[in-house]
Structure formats: C-alpha cells, structure tokens
Amino acid sequence: MRARTMTPFGSLARAMLKGFFRDRMSVFFAIVFPLMFLVLFGGLLTDQGVSRSEIIQIGAVPVLDDADPATKEAFDASLEITRSSDEPDAVAQVRKGDADAVISQDGDRVTVRYSAADQVKAATVRGTFEAVVQAANLATTGQPPTFSLDPRQVEDESLSTIQFVTPGLLGWAVAMSATIGAASNLVVWRRNGLLRRLRLAPVRTPSVVLARVAVSLMIAAVQTAIFLGLGMAAFGLELSGSWPMIVPLLLSGTLAFMSIGLLAGSIARTEEGAIGMANFVVLPMAFLSGSFFPLDDAPAWLRGVGEALPLRHLNEGMLDTMVRGEGPASTIAPIAILLGFAIVLTAVSARVFRWDA
Amino acid sequence: MALEIRVDGLVMTYGDLRAVDGVSFTVAPGEFFGLLGPNGAGKTTTLEMIEGLRRPQAGTVRIGDHEPWRRESGLQRRMGVQLQASSFFERLTVREQLDTFGALYGVAAGRTDAMLEQVGLVDKAGVRTEDLSGGQLQRLSIACALIHDPDVVFLDEPTAALDPQARRNLWDVLRTINDSGRTVVLTTHHMDEAEVLCDRVAIMDAGRVLELDTPAALVRGLDAPVRISLAPGTLSAADARSIAGDDPVDEDAGGLTITTRRPAEVLSALADRDALSGLSVKGASLEDVFLELTGREYRA
Ligand SMILES: Nc1ncnc2c1ncn2[C@@H]1O[C@H](COP(=O)(O)OP(=O)(O)OP(=O)(O)O)[C@@H](O)[C@H]1O
Ligand SMILES: [Mg+2]
Numbered sequence: 001m002r003a004r005t006m007t008p009f010g011s012l013a014r015a016m017l018k019g020f021f022r023d024r025m026s027v028f029f030a031i032v033f034p035l036m037f038l039v040l041f042g043g044l045l046t047d048q049g050v051s052r053s054e055i056i057q058i059g060a061v062p063v064l065d066d067a068d069p070a071t072k073e074a075f076d077a078s079l080e081i082t083r084s085s086d087e088p089d090a091v092a093q094v095r096k097g098d099a100d101a102v103i104s105q106d107g108d109r110v111t112v113r114y115s116a117a118d119q120v121k122a123a124t125v126r127g128t129f130e131a132v133v134q135a136a137n138l139a140t141t142g143q144p145p146t147f148s149l150d151p152r153q154v155e156d157e158s159l160s161t162i163q164f165v166t167p168g169l170l171g172w173a174v175a176m177s178a179t180i181g182a183a184s185n186l187v188v189w190r191r192n193g194l195l196r197r198l199r200l201a202p203v204r205t206p207s208v209v210l211a212r213v214a215v216s217l218m219i220a221a222v223q224t225a226i227f228l229g230l231g232m233a234a235f236g237l238e239l240s241g242s243w244p245m246i247v248p249l250l251l252s253g254t255l256a257f258m259s260i261g262l263l264a265g266s267i268a269r270t271e272e273g274a275i276g277m278a279n280f281v282v283l284p285m286a287f288l289s290g291s292f293f294p295l296d297d298a299p300a301w302l303r304g305v306g307e308a309l310p311l312r313h314l315n316e317g318m319l320d321t322m323v324r325g326e327g328p329a330s331t332i333a334p335i336a337i338l339l340g341f342a343i344v345l346t347a348v349s350a351r352v353f354r355w356d357a
Numbered sequence: 358m359a360l361e362i363r364v365d366g367l368v369m370t371y372g373d374l375r376a377v378d379g380v381s382f383t384v385a386p387g388e389f390f391g392l393l394g395p396n397g398a399g400k401t402t403t404l405e406m407i408e409g410l411r412r413p414q415a416g417t418v419r420i421g422d423h424e425p426w427r428r429e430s431g432l433q434r435r436m437g438v439q440l441q442a443s444s445f446f447e448r449l450t451v452r453e454q455l456d457t458f459g460a461l462y463g464v465a466a467g468r469t470d471a472m473l474e475q476v477g478l479v480d481k482a483g484v485r486t487e488d489l490s491g492g493q494l495q496r497l498s499i500a501c502a503l504i505h506d507p508d509v510v511f512l513d514e515p516t517a518a519l520d521p522q523a524r525r526n527l528w529d530v531l532r533t534i535n536d537s538g539r540t541v542v543l544t545t546h547h548m549d550e551a552e553v554l555c556d557r558v559a560i561m562d563a564g565r566v567l568e569l570d571t572p573a574a575l576v577r578g579l580d581a582p583v584r585i586s587l588a589p590g591t592l593s594a595a596d597a598r599s600i601a602g603d604d605p606v607d608e609d610a611g612g613l614t615i616t617t618r619r620p621a622e623v624l625s626a627l628a629d630r631d632a633l634s635g636l637s638v639k640g641a642s643l644e645d646v647f648l649e650l651t652g653r654e655y656r657a
Contacts, residue, residue, distance in 0.1 A: 011460030015446045015453070022448040193444035200408055200438045201461040202430035 008203040012211035016185065017218065029180070030219055031226060034173030037292075038227060041165040042235040052080045053125055056090040058104040063136045071135065078128060101125040162235040167246075167318035168291040170227045174250055175257045175311050176282050177223065178216045182261030183274040185212055191271070195355050213258060220254045240325040246318050249331055252338035253314040257282075259345035260310075266353045285309045310341045359386035359540045360435065360509050362407065366416035369402050376402045378564035379416070384542060389535045391551040392544040393647060394561035395656040400544040401441050401513055403561070407542070408438050408511050420509060434462060437507030441514055443498035445486045451497055452482040455504055462505035472500040475530050477523065491518040499527065503534070510534060512543040516550060528554060548644040558643070562651045572643050579649060581641030583620040585627070587613045588635025592627070600626045 006014070020026050057064065064075070075081070082099075084090050091113055093099040100121045101114040112129045114122050138145060189195045198208060224246070231237030260281055261274075268274035286292060288305055289312035295303050306312040317334030320326040362384040369377040377399040384390040392400045405411045407418050409425030409432075418425055423432040445454050455469040473479045476496040481489065486497065495518045502510060512531075516524045524547075531554060535541050545551055551558050552572045559569040568575060582604075587597070589612040597606050597613045604617040612635075617623050620638065627633055 006456075006460040006466075008461045008463075011457045015449055015457045018449060018453065019447045188447060189444075192447075193440060193442045194446065196410060197438070197440060197444045198461070199428065200410060200433060200436070201458070202433040202463075203461050204430075 008201075009207045009211050009214075012203070012208060013214045016211060016215040020181070020215065020219065026177075026181070030173065030177035031223060034169055034176070034223070035226065035230065037172075038166065038169050038230065039234075041169065041292075042162045042231070052078055053100040053121055053128075054098075055079050055081045055125070056093065056099050056102045057081050057083050058087050058090060058102060059085065061103055061105040061110065063105060063110055063132055064103070067132070067135075071132070075128075075132075078124065101129075103129065162231055162237045163323045164294070164319070166227060166231045166237055167322050168289075168315050170224060170250075171253065171289070171311050171315045171318060172282075172286040172291040173223050173227070174220045174253055175286065175314075176278075177219055178254045178257035179261040179264070179278040179282050180275055181216055181219065182212060182258040183265040183268065183278045184261075184271050186262065186265030187268055187271045187274040190265075190354065191269075191357050193357075199355060213255065216254050216258050217251060220250050224250060239322055242321045242326070242328045245321040245328045245331045248335055249314060249317045249321070249338075252335045252342070253310065255342040256310040256314075256338040256345070259342045259349065262349040263345055263352070266349045269357070282311075285311050288312065289315050291315060310338050313337045359538050360421040361386050361419075362390075362509070362540065362542070363419040364403075364407060364416070365418075367403060367406055367413050367418065368415035369399075369406060369411065370414060375564050377406070380561070380564070380566055381416075382559055382566060382569055384540060386540055387535070387538045388540055389531075389554055389556045390540070390542045391555035391558035392542065392561060393546075393548070393551055393558050393643075394544075395651050397656045398561040398651075399564040400561060404511055404513055404542070404544060405440075408436070409433075434505065435508040437502040437505065437510040439498050439502040439510075439512045439515055443494050445494075445497070445501075448485055448487065450483050450485050451478055451489070454486060454497060455500060458501040459504045464505045468504055468506075472504055475503070476500045477526060492520055492523055495519060496523060496527070499530075503530075507539070509540045510542070512541070514544055514546065516545060516547060524550070548642060548647055552643045560647060560650050567650045568646070575646045576641050576643060579641050579646050580618075581645055581649075582616045582618045583641075584639045585615045585617065585620065585623055586611070586637045586639070587615075587627075587632060589613075591635060592630065592632045596630065596632075600630075 020030075064081070067075070087102070087104065090099065090102045094102055094113060094115050097115065097117060100118070101112055103113075104111050110129065110133055112125060114125045116122050186195075189198075228237065228239070232239070261278055264277040264281070265274050268277050288295070288302065289309050290306065291311065295306060298306075313334040317331045320330040321328070364383070365381050367377050367380040368375070380399070380403050382390075392403065394400050402411070406413045407420070407425060409418075409428050412426040420432060420436070423429055425432060425436075446457060449457065452469055452473070455472055456466050459466060459468055470479075473482055476499060478493060478496055478500065481493060486494065489497065495515065499512065499515050502512065510531075515531075516527055519527060528550070531541055531543075535554075543554075555572060557569065557571050558575070559566045560575075561567065568578075570578070589610070592613060594606065594608055594613060597615060600623055601615045601617065604615055604619075604623075607614045607616070615623055624638070627636065
C-alpha cells in the first residue's frame with residue numbers, strides 16, 4: 001500500500017504540483033491561455049496567402065477571356081472572377097468591400113476599379129492586371145519575351161508562419177507561469193504562515209526551493225509538449241535538426257524566470273501584488289523579446305532593451321535551433337546568459353527575502 | 358525519551374514594546390506545562406523563541422543540549438509544533454496534508470490513519486482544508502504537530518476554536534501523550550483546562566512571569582473565601598445572616614449566597630436546618646488567581 005516514505009523534497013513537490021493542477025485559474029493561464037494565442041496566430045497567419053481577390057467582370061474582357069491556358073491557371077490561383085452586367089452595382093460592391101475590384105474592357109482600354117481600403121489587395125489587383133495587360137501587349141507584337149522571372153524563397157519551402165510563432169509564444173508561456181508560479185507560491189506561503197511552519201520542520205531551505213524549481217520545470221515540460229504537439233498536429237509545425245536543444249534552453253529559461261518571480265514574491269506583500277508585479281515584468285518583456293511579433297522593424301534602442309531581457313535570449317535560442325537549423329553550439333551563449341541572470345536575481349532575492357508576513 | 362527545557366532571561370522587544378521581558382523557567386522532562394496570560398502577555402512570543410522560530414534578543418533557551426534557534430534537524434525531528442495560526446498547503450485534502458507533513462518528518466504514510474482517528478477527522482479525510490470548519494482546521498493542525506510522535510510538544514492555544522466534545526477528546530489525546538513520558542507545553546485561555554491538564558502553570562503579563570506553580574498551590578495561595586449558594590426559598594435571609602455571622606450574605610433572584618472562610622461551620626449549620634437541597638459550593642479557581650494577578654482591565 002502507501003507504506004513508502006517520501007523524501008521531504010518529493011512530498012513538497014507533490015503538494016505544490018497538486019495545488020497547481022487543482023487550481024483551474026493557474027492551469028488556464030499557464031496552458032490554455034497561451035494555446036489560445038498559438039491557435040490565433042497559427043490560424044490567422046497561415047491563412048493569409050490563400051485568400052483570393054474577388055473580381056467582378058463586366059461584359060466581355062478579351063485580355064482575360066482570350067488569355068492562354070497557363071495564364072488563366074495563374075489567375076485562378078490569385079483571383080476569383082464572377083461575371084455581372086450591372087456595372088453600378090458592381091462598383092458599389094467594391095466600395096462596400098464585398099468585392100475587391102471591377103474589371104471592364106472598352107475596345108483597347110482595360111479599366112480596373114478598386115478600393116484603396118485594403119492596401120494589400122489593392123496592390124495585388126493592380127499588379128496582376130498590369131501584368132495581364134503587359135503580357136497582352138507583348139503577345140500582339142508576336143515576339144518571344146526576352147527576360148523571364150524565376151522567383152525563389154530563401155527559406156526551406158515548407159517553412160510557414162507557425163515555425164516563427166511557436167518558439168516565441170512558448171517562451172512567453174513558460175516565462176509567465178514560471179514567474180507567476182514562484183511569486184505567488186512564495187507570497188501565499190508566507191501569508192498563511194506555512195513558511196514559518198516549514199522552518200520548524202526538519203527540511204532545509206534548498207529542499208523547499210528545489211521542490212518549487214522541479215514543479216516549475218514540470219509545468220514548463222507540459223507546456224512544451226502541448227505546444228509542440230498541437231503545433232505539429234494542427235498547424236504543420238516542423239522541427240529542425242537540433243531542436244532537442246530547446247530542452248536545456250527552456251530549463252535555464254525557467255530558472256531565470258523563477259528568479260524574477262522569487263524577487264517579486266520577496267518584495268510583494270499580497271498575492272495580488274506579486275502577480276501584478278510579475279505581469280508588469282513579463283508582458284512588456286514578451287513584447288520586447290519578439291514573442292508576439294518580430295522586432296526587425298523596431299527602433300534600435302528598443303531592440304537594445306530587448307537584449308537585456310532573458311526571454312529575448314530564450315526566444316532567439318529556440319528560433320535558431322527549432323527553425324533556423326543552427327547547430328547545438330548556438331545555444332551556449334543564450335544558456336549562459338539565462339543562467340547568469342538566474343544567479344544574479346536569486347542572490348538579490350535572498351537579500352530581501354522574509355519568512356514572516 | 359523526554360527532554361528538559363531550560364529558559365533563562367528571555368527578552369524580545371518590538372520597538373519600544375518589551376513583548377517578553379526576562380522570562381525564566383524550567384520544564385522538567387515529561388512535565389505538562391501551561392503558559393497563561395491575557396492577550397498580548399507575550400505567550401506566543403515566548404513559545405516561538407523556545408521553538409526556535411525567533412532568536413532571543415537576550416537570554417537562552419535549551420531543549421536538551423540544543424539551542425532551538427539553530428534549527429538542527431536532530432532536535433526538530435523530536436519536536437512537535439502547533440502554531441497559533443494554522444497553516445496548510447493550498448488545495449490539499451486532510452489526508453494529503455497529514456501525508457505531506459509526515460513525509461517532512463520522515464514518517465511512513467500509515468501514521469495518517471491513526472492521527473485522523475485520534476483527532477476525529479476520519480470522515481473528513483478526503484475534504485480539502487479550504488472546506489473545513491475552524492475547529493476542524495485546528496484539530497488537523499494538532500494532528501500535524503503530532504504526526505511524527507514527538508518527544509516534546511508545543512501547542513499555542515490548541516483548544517481555542519474547539520467545541521466541548523472536541524476539547525475533552527483533545528485533553529484525552531494530550532494526557533495520553535504526556536503519560537507516555539513526553540513533555541507538553543501549551544498556552545490557553547481556558548483556566549479549567551490548565552487546572553485539569555497542567556502539572557505546573559506560569560502566569561504571564563506584560564512580558565513577565567508573575568507566578569509559577571502547580572494550579573492547586575496557586576489556588577491555595579490565593580486564600581480566597583468559598584461561595585455557598587442556596588436555592589431560593591430554602592432559607593430566609595434572616596436565618597442565613599445568623600448562620601453567616603460577620604460573613605457577607607448576598608440575595609438575588611437566583612437565591613442567597615454566603616461568602617465565607619469557614620465553610621465547614623456554615624455547611625454543618627445549614628445541614629442542621631435541613632437547607633442542603635439545591636445547594637452549591639464554589640471554591641476559588643485558577644481563574645480567580647488569574648484575575649487577581651492580572652486585573653480585570655482589557656489588554657491592548
Ligand atoms: N511581529 C511583531 N511586531 C510587533 N509587535 C509584536 C509582534 N509580535 C507580537 N507583538 C506584540 O508583542 C506582544 C506580545 O504578543 P504575543 O503574541 O506574544 O502575545 P500572546 O500572549 O500570545 O497573546 P494572545 O493571547 O492574544 O495570543 C503584543 O503586545 C503584540 O502586539
Ligand atoms: Mg498568542
């Protein structure tokens with residue numbers, strides 16, 4: 001039966017883990033909430049290239065109707081053409097945004113009417129029809145084209161948005177739950193007197209701290225498994241060669257974020273204060289670390305601030321190994337930075353730590 | 358094996374407040390010792406210094422050969438502690454709390470059932486502590502203090518929230534522990550409890566020990582008169598006065614009360630007049646000693 005005696009470390013970790021998984025709010029914010037973002041980003045961004053422009057064709061448009069089959073196929077990929085004879089109504093539809101453009105031809109003159117409201121669509125429509133008209137002009141000269149274009153993407157062809165979104169969101173999820181978990185655990189136990197009670201039990205402080213570390217690592221492992229699992233199953237996430245290196249990365253990242261939580265929990269007096277403080281750090285950090293969108297267009301000083309944040313290094317490390325196909329050596333610098341951050345902040349927390357409320 | 362506790366010249370100040378101001382006493386191995394005193398007297402602070410939760414600003418505490426503030430696990434394994442405010446792990450059941458505390462002390466999980474039985478929480482084993490009543494929480498807190506069968510037990514107001522049944526049952530538990538040779542130190546505001554349980558009590562006020570003795574000796578030392586109450590109608594006020602002589606006689610709706618230092622004489626005179634039915638005799642209690650020593654004013 002249950003005759004086996006657990007170690008203090010094991011029993012504390014088990015108690016913390018049960019306390020976590022029995023709190024629906026904690027589980028929601030650690031797992032469901034970040035996953036909602038993954039679904040949102042993954043779903044929204046992968047759809048972007050697929051949506052076709054809706055074109056209304058008025059009467060006969062020979063440049064379209066008489067195009068060769070290859071060109072027609074290319075149209076079908078980007079344009080969805082319907083026919084109408086009611087020109088004013090078609091223009092009204094474009095104005096309302098129900099259709100993207102109206103095309104008509106009067107003799108040699110091809111007219112495209114579009115709305116500038118959606119700039120991407122407007123550019124696509126204009127570009128496409130300019131090309132169509134150019135091609136038709138060229139065809140009337142009877143000359144074969146001198147130049148041809150051969151477009152190629154630099155990344156692996158399978159690469160999609162999900163590859164970039166997953167590491168950042170996973171980093172944010174881990175940062176959020178490690179920070180808030182450590183902070184609120186500390187404050188709650190101090191306020192309800194459990195920290196004092198534990199001082200009188202034959203348990204040394206490192207066992208208590210290590211138990212919390214173990215719990216945060218387990219939660220991070222669950223988050224990682226769910227993120228990667230869902231990403232691969234639903235959004236076509238593909239992991240590149242040295243992806244297992246994200247394990248040591250996430251491990252040292254968790255330690256760094258816990259140290260933030262430890263500091264917040266040492267300073268704050270109430271649980272609300274601790275969670276607020278943790279959020280105050282984590283949310284801006286997530287933005288500045290490129291968790292939600294890339295920072296390539298951000299001003300240099302903002303990117304500089306990002307360099308000082310642990311999440312930035314975790315995100316970069318994960319992108320390098322999971323997506324950019326870099327080798328294991330690329331993780332050495334981020335791991336060193338994360339661990340250094342954890343050591344410094346833990347030392348600071350130890351100075352302001354209090355057992356008593 | 359029980360341990361001796363030696364407390365010598367303990368001091369703890371909070372700013373200008375001398376919460377504990379030179380407290381000294383010794384608790385013999387196997388003794389049942391009570392700390393009494395009004396709110397704010399310094400009982401909890403004294404106890405916390407003895408347990409090792411606070412390091413004394415002056416003075417020393419020895420439990421056996423140990424200085425408790427050093428928090429040596431050798432001592433902590435032999436020490437059971439119930440703090441005034443109970444504290445538990447969030448969202449764990451009663452059984453899980455006991456299992457966890459047991460594991461902290463290296464106790465096999467089998468002890469949990471025995472403890473549940475002892476404090477009458479068998480029916481609540483599967484309930485989370487958030488859903489327990491105040492008295493049930495307190496019983497669980499006591500069970501957590503006793504889970505590892507400690508040699509010395511410190512209980513800070515263990516019966517404060519308990520109903521009369523639970524209180525009597527806890528007395529039995531504590532007596533059994535003490536009878537097996539373990540040292541028990543408790544604080545309480547129930548004087549009857551201290552009188553029934555404690556071998557010796559220390560009465561504290563304003564950080565100092567005012568009296569320290571067995572409850573019986575303290576009551577005797579008070580040399581207080583006995584109050585003999587008669588049911589209404591058993592005796593006329595005039596007769597009562599003649600029996601009482603110089604001793605005061607009070608009359609109210611509940612009957613007559615003679616307050617005397619010669620109860621034997623008064624009682625035999627009452628017996629001669631066949632006035633014993635419905636009679637009650639009340640000697641001084643520890644409560645009288647307590648009030649005599651500490652006054653009747655509210656404490657901050
Ligand atoms: N942490 C603290 N900071 C400041 N003052 C304190 C602190 N702890 C206790 N005191 C003060 O010290 C005095 C003694 O407190 P203590 O808790 O020891 O009293 P007590 O005898 O246990 O009272 P009670 O019967 O109400 O439990 C009180 O006046 C209290 O206000
Ligand atoms: Mg107290």
